[in-house]
Amino acid sequence: MTKFLSDNAAPVHPKVWEAMRAADEADNPYDGDTLSSELDARFTDLFGRECAAMWVATGTAANCLALATMCQPHGGVVCHEEAHIEVDEGGAPGFYLHGAKLMLCPGEGAKLTPSGIAELIDPIRDDVHQVQPHAVAITQASEYGLIYSREELDALQHFARSHGLGLHMDGARFANAAASLDGAAAYAAHGADSLAFGFIKNGGMSAEAVVLFDPERAELVKYRRKRAGHLQCKGRYLAAQILAMLEDDLWLANARHANAAAQSIAGGCEERLMHPVEANELFVRLSANERKALRAQGFEFYDWGADAARFVTAWNTRADDAEALGKAIASL
Amino acid sequence: MTKFLSDNAAPVHPKVWEAMRAADEADNPYDGDTLSSELDARFTDLFGRECAAMWVATGTAANCLALATMCQPHGGVVCHEEAHIEVDEGGAPGFYLHGAKLMLCPGEGAKLTPSGIAELIDPIRDDVHQVQPHAVAITQASEYGLIYSREELDALQHFARSHGLGLHMDGARFANAAASLDGAAAYAAHGADSLAFGFIKNGGMSAEAVVLFDPERAELVKYRRKRAGHLQCKGRYLAAQILAMLEDDLWLANARHANAAAQSIAGGCEERLMHPVEANELFVRLSANERKALRAQGFEFYDWGADAARFVTAWNTRADDAEALGKAIASL
Amino acid sequence: MTKFLSDNAAPVHPKVWEAMRAADEADNPYDGDTLSSELDARFTDLFGRECAAMWVATGTAANCLALATMCQPHGGVVCHEEAHIEVDEGGAPGFYLHGAKLMLCPGEGAKLTPSGIAELIDPIRDDVHQVQPHAVAITQASEYGLIYSREELDALQHFARSHGLGLHMDGARFANAAASLDGAAAYAAHGADSLAFGFIKNGGMSAEAVVLFDPERAELVKYRRKRAGHLQCKGRYLAAQILAMLEDDLWLANARHANAAAQSIAGGCEERLMHPVEANELFVRLSANERKALRAQGFEFYDWGADAARFVTAWNTRADDAEALGKAIASL
Amino acid sequence: MTKFLSDNAAPVHPKVWEAMRAADEADNPYDGDTLSSELDARFTDLFGRECAAMWVATGTAANCLALATMCQPHGGVVCHEEAHIEVDEGGAPGFYLHGAKLMLCPGEGAKLTPSGIAELIDPIRDDVHQVQPHAVAITQASEYGLIYSREELDALQHFARSHGLGLHMDGARFANAAASLDGAAAYAAHGADSLAFGFIKNGGMSAEAVVLFDPERAELVKYRRKRAGHLQCKGRYLAAQILAMLEDDLWLANARHANAAAQSIAGGCEERLMHPVEANELFVRLSANERKALRAQGFEFYDWGADAARFVTAWNTRADDAEALGKAIASL
Incomplete structure (x- = not known):
């Protein structure tokens, strides 16, 4: 997960x-x-x-x-x-x-x-x-x-x-x-x-x-x-x-890491973004089915209203995981 | 100390x-x-x-x-x-x-x-x-x-x-x-x-x-x-x-330890106690000079008004230290 | 006034x-x-x-x-x-x-x-x-x-x-x-x-x-x-x-009087009303010039935004005055 | 009363x-x-x-x-x-x-x-x-x-x-x-x-x-x-x-009147006073029986604890009434 x-x-x-x-x-x-x-x-x-x-x-x-x-x-x-x-x-x-x-x-x-x-x-x-x-x-x-x-x-x-x-x-x-x-x-x-x-x-x-x-x-x-x-x-x-x-x-290093992970995800879903990604949060337009598909792949995240999702990265988000998420969204 | x-x-x-x-x-x-x-x-x-x-x-x-x-x-x-x-x-x-x-x-x-x-x-x-x-x-x-x-x-x-x-x-x-x-x-x-x-x-x-x-x-x-x-x-x-x-x-074991330490000190100063010692605090009648003498021996504690001191034991109080304090008071 | x-x-x-x-x-x-x-x-x-x-x-x-x-x-x-x-x-x-x-x-x-x-x-x-x-x-x-x-x-x-x-x-x-x-x-x-x-x-x-x-x-x-x-x-x-x-x-008599006065005014400005007049307040669309004209005739009231006025009647509003106000608005 | x-x-x-x-x-x-x-x-x-x-x-x-x-x-x-x-x-x-x-x-x-x-x-x-x-x-x-x-x-x-x-x-x-x-x-x-x-x-x-x-x-x-x-x-x-x-x-005249009435009462009970009378309140030592006796004469006042009463004069206290109260206490 x-x-x-x-x-x-x-x-x-x-x-x-x-x-x-x-x-x-x-x-x-x-x-x-x-x-x-x-x-x-x-x-x-x-x-x-x-x-x-x-x-x-x-x-x-x-x-x-x-x-x-x-x-x-x-x-x-x-x-x-x-x-x-x-x-x-x-x-x-x-x-x-x-x-x-x-x-x-x-x-x-x-x-x-x-x-x-x-x-x-x-x-x-x-x-x-x-x-x-x-x-x-x-x-x-x-x-x-x-x-x-x-x-x-x-x-x-x-x-x-x-x-x-x-x-x-x-x-x-x-x-x-x-x-x-x-x-x-x-x-x-x-x-x-x-x-x-x-x-x-x-x-x-x-x-x-x-x-x-x-x-x-x-x-x-x-x-x-x-x-x-x-x-x-x-x-x-x-x-x-x-x-x-x-x-x-350390505070900056951690934050940079999280921000970079967010950018990595963003790379896979630019056209879906509700807001520019400037920190470590992404608000991504995703239908219910798309969210379901992502969750089936093991990604956890919150719904954001009926047609979107919020993804948050953290100091400990693995770069691989972020990349994988970006790709998964891109492949939807 | x-x-x-x-x-x-x-x-x-x-x-x-x-x-x-x-x-x-x-x-x-x-x-x-x-x-x-x-x-x-x-x-x-x-x-x-x-x-x-x-x-x-x-x-x-x-x-x-x-x-x-x-x-x-x-x-x-x-x-x-x-x-x-x-x-x-x-x-x-x-x-x-x-x-x-x-x-x-x-x-x-x-x-x-x-x-x-x-x-x-x-x-x-x-x-x-x-x-x-x-x-x-x-x-x-x-x-x-x-x-x-x-x-x-x-x-x-x-x-x-x-x-x-x-x-x-x-x-x-x-x-x-x-x-x-x-x-x-x-x-x-x-x-x-x-x-x-x-x-x-x-x-x-x-x-x-x-x-x-x-x-x-x-x-x-x-x-x-x-x-x-x-x-x-x-x-x-x-x-x-x-x-x-x-x-x-663990909560009880720690508290029993602290209480026992308090009893150990109390043993050295019963006639000076302002209150019975039932838990892990001692309120002891001690003159300014007596307090000074104790502090000179490395004991730290708070004054309690002009003529007394408060001693508190804890889960990590060493039995030796408590005994030493009791003796030190008894020897005043 | x-x-x-x-x-x-x-x-x-x-x-x-x-x-x-x-x-x-x-x-x-x-x-x-x-x-x-x-x-x-x-x-x-x-x-x-x-x-x-x-x-x-x-x-x-x-x-x-x-x-x-x-x-x-x-x-x-x-x-x-x-x-x-x-x-x-x-x-x-x-x-x-x-x-x-x-x-x-x-x-x-x-x-x-x-x-x-x-x-x-x-x-x-x-x-x-x-x-x-x-x-x-x-x-x-x-x-x-x-x-x-x-x-x-x-x-x-x-x-x-x-x-x-x-x-x-x-x-x-x-x-x-x-x-x-x-x-x-x-x-x-x-x-x-x-x-x-x-x-x-x-x-x-x-x-x-x-x-x-x-x-x-x-x-x-x-x-x-x-x-x-x-x-x-x-x-x-x-x-x-x-x-x-x-x-x-008495409370009802007073309120009825005020409400009646409001109705009397409303009679002169129905098409200007922002809200139906159901009690003793009237919110009336009036331009700045129209408000000025009314004030010149001695009527006092509050502006309501840039294009309207609020009129409130009370238990002591004189029927004549209400009628006069209704007519004055109608004549604008 | x-x-x-x-x-x-x-x-x-x-x-x-x-x-x-x-x-x-x-x-x-x-x-x-x-x-x-x-x-x-x-x-x-x-x-x-x-x-x-x-x-x-x-x-x-x-x-x-x-x-x-x-x-x-x-x-x-x-x-x-x-x-x-x-x-x-x-x-x-x-x-x-x-x-x-x-x-x-x-x-x-x-x-x-x-x-x-x-x-x-x-x-x-x-x-x-x-x-x-x-x-x-x-x-x-x-x-x-x-x-x-x-x-x-x-x-x-x-x-x-x-x-x-x-x-x-x-x-x-x-x-x-x-x-x-x-x-x-x-x-x-x-x-x-x-x-x-x-x-x-x-x-x-x-x-x-x-x-x-x-x-x-x-x-x-x-x-x-x-x-x-x-x-x-x-x-x-x-x-x-x-x-x-x-x-x-007027505020001073009223207060002076009340204070004078208090002094008039005080004149009858100086030795019973719990506090000097400097304004318009009197705190008077009176036994339960004495208070009962005063009340029987039509005086109204609050008990003040078990052995005393409080009397307050006001701008409308009648001089006669104050005098009468003073005398009544004096006669107890």
Whole structure:
């Protein structure tokens, strides 16, 4: 059985296991340990601008804690109508933001644009009867595996600042986005005030990073993380995962591998693609019979509506398997 | 350096590591994997009554999710004035219970009694101006390492039921309590509607269990767990930890070891003890100079106020070290 | 200056003033007074089914308190995408429901239909990643002044029950709806589990009623009302307003008057109407120049987008003024 | 029957009625009317420092909205253990502050002192496990009718500022406090960042004022007021009440009257007083038999525990009745 279901159940990378084992010796609990203390500096190096970074166990928590630094309970967060925070997080933003509203914006490929956001928020009257936007959340790579370019991010940053809005980036697949942008982390996160930097899909086990490009907001996140039950007492095992992923750019290598596998598949089905393949997800037009045929050959994947399928590659996808899938689709 | 600071930073037990590694092969994400699916049955066996069990990463989350099944946002939870949920969880109950109130009750050794609770809640007028109690939360073993006996639990259960209150048990050190009660899990959790069953302090890495003795409440916990960002996508690694701890009663063996170490220390300082030593914590009257002397011998521990110290043993405390500490105190 | 801006700033009806003055003598505070105690019985009479009724100062509070009886914090409330609770209540449902989600449904004339709701909620997967609907909220009369007929309500009730959803009715202009349905309150509220019965727009000053057709839910509303700071100590003045409105069906007489005035205007602009006029609101296609011309004649009203205007009549709209407005539009 | 139960059910003062009737003519809805627009200036005049003022219907809402400007959801508000916000507001602070914690402080006569607060908050470790205080709330006059002097307020302000805490004043009986301090509003509110200025007990019907001495915080209160369902559409009737009370210092005259009545009663029972009588409340040691005897003479009042009674005077207490009560107690 060859799985292209999702990257979210992939095994843990051997180097991550190693780092976790190496963290076994007792250290201070919570985030008082040596490894956790290194995070700020490591991410500051990576992004080339001062930042604060904290581990949490899920992207949902990472997104919500970051958004809490930007959006008051009576405000709103503009996001794509198919954004993960709207569609797949069980209402977590409503919980963490104490009832703030997600303001849903359409947009090609699950990406937001300044003009799209403007269309949504410009009609909002500046009075207390209407929830005012406080922040914008984008996803890099988007829910359809598309990448925001430096220019697009620049435009969004400019828009957000001129409207007094925070800009958060959901980076569940940030590594795949950065890999797609020549590995430039700073480039891929350009303009964001905060980033939920995902490591779990990319070879980690249980650690994502909340990265704040305004380190003064870290205190709020730290208090809220504890209050949300996300301050693990053996936090060193989470820090170890993240540090292992950053070491020698393992995060990028893994993501490049997954992206390459996606390209390999894409090579076999270009005319069927619903979206360009820019990261590690493919949305492919396939009839029910075609999907059946693929499954009969041992490929696992999710249906995407009635006439398509989603394939996701991961750090551990075998190149052979990807190639085989591409060929299988091409042969349909 | 011999650490008696806390059990919350102890290493992960080798068998837990093994089990995690064995879970590496991809399975369904979240809690749809084989291991997670076994939890209900395993805890039902353990407690001898039907229950639902779900992993979460922290005791704080476990406590709060369980309490959310019992306490409406406009209600209150009676707990000891020194309870962990009141003193050390950063206001998490206020967050998870949407503003419900902790109603603080005194009580010897951080334990609650029916009469103590009655004294607190009987004067509450049955009108909307006053927050009404919806639940009671106790800690087994208590914050001072004391155990609720079967009889005490029986009385609390009777009190809670007759007052229409849910009864939750914070079991961060439930294993130590059960070990102290001859290993009888059912006995140690008698009467509780829910239990936050701690594994992390006792050899786990990042998995506690929310155990609900009314399985119908599980759906609420599952939705709220997701909403709180606590539904990890690689949940099989958490289930693996718990199952490893339950296997061959590793949880009990570890707790017995820690308890024995505590008894060994206690043997050297009985007249100095502030509380009986019933689990793995010791609160010992020691002057500043005496503490200094102990630290000079390499013992690490926390001060407890101005005239005492707290020592905590763990699954990995060496018997020699415990004995040495006992002797060192005796020699002061 | 003849105002057709809104009914929400109309004067208080003389009989309401009288009743308030008559309540001046001290009685028990909060809702322990004689007048407040009469509400349950009065509404039970009116609707012909047992109900509990409580005053609050605004429709926003009434809607939210009622919805809190039906929707858990992790659930959702289906409402029209232009519903007042979504568009004009400053995020109050997010606050009162502790982060629950409004699930927006399109629908002609701001009315919901079972098929429209089904289209929205049927695709929601029955898993914890997606917010599940717990309730449906409709507005009677709708935001465009349209009435749900007995048959439509029947269908909605059937849909709601078969899907396990509560059914709430926002009745800010319930009186106008009932008046339009031959005065039958029971008929206009058919199928609803709760009703926010509006009196303020219709001649009251500061009292709406939360009407619960399942009186067992009253306790929750009472605790939540207090908790929201809506339990006024001199509540008898609010009860007095409501009782005065119910007395001799003043509420219906006032609403009939307003509806008749709306019909009178409608007579002059049928071909310009964006929606049928079924209550006391008119949405009329008028160019900027036409609106200017009307304003030059002393008529006050709100623009409705770029090419239309909204006119609202009230209990105190003078028949002459309505007629004059109808003629003025006809003459454009 | 002569009522000394509470001032919270007293009739509305004739001048307040007049002002409300005079507001009958339609004006802009919500707080866009002429009367509401005057509030900022009127309170600025009264207090001699720039302030923003908004009406709400209850003291509970006023307190909570003001506190929301000072205390984050993860923070705490220090208040007296018998403060109204803790004991009698049905958990409203937990709701409005999204789960923030009330931190209970003892203190003679329900008053707080810097040293009392310090004793409570100094032991709080500056780490995320413990809820940090964000604000202090005091009550002027206190729940036992005691007044904070200028010096005491000065000390509290100094303490609050030096600890980075906001200082809120619950002024349900602020008028009685100011009357007791020679009528100096500025003096009675000295040092506070916000004041819930009560008018209802003192002759109003349904309007209290949130007064913010930092007008920049007004926007937050306005958004939160709407979100809490407290922005009434016919707000001019609330503004009218407040303006009538301020006109010619009616608020002070009423309070002086009530205070004088309290003094008159106090004259008959000085040796029985549990607290000095500084405003309009008396707490009087009276056995069950004595209370029975007084009630037999037609006096109404609340028991205060087993051995005492509470008497409250109001703007409409007749001097004769107060004198009679004083004599009746003296004759026991």
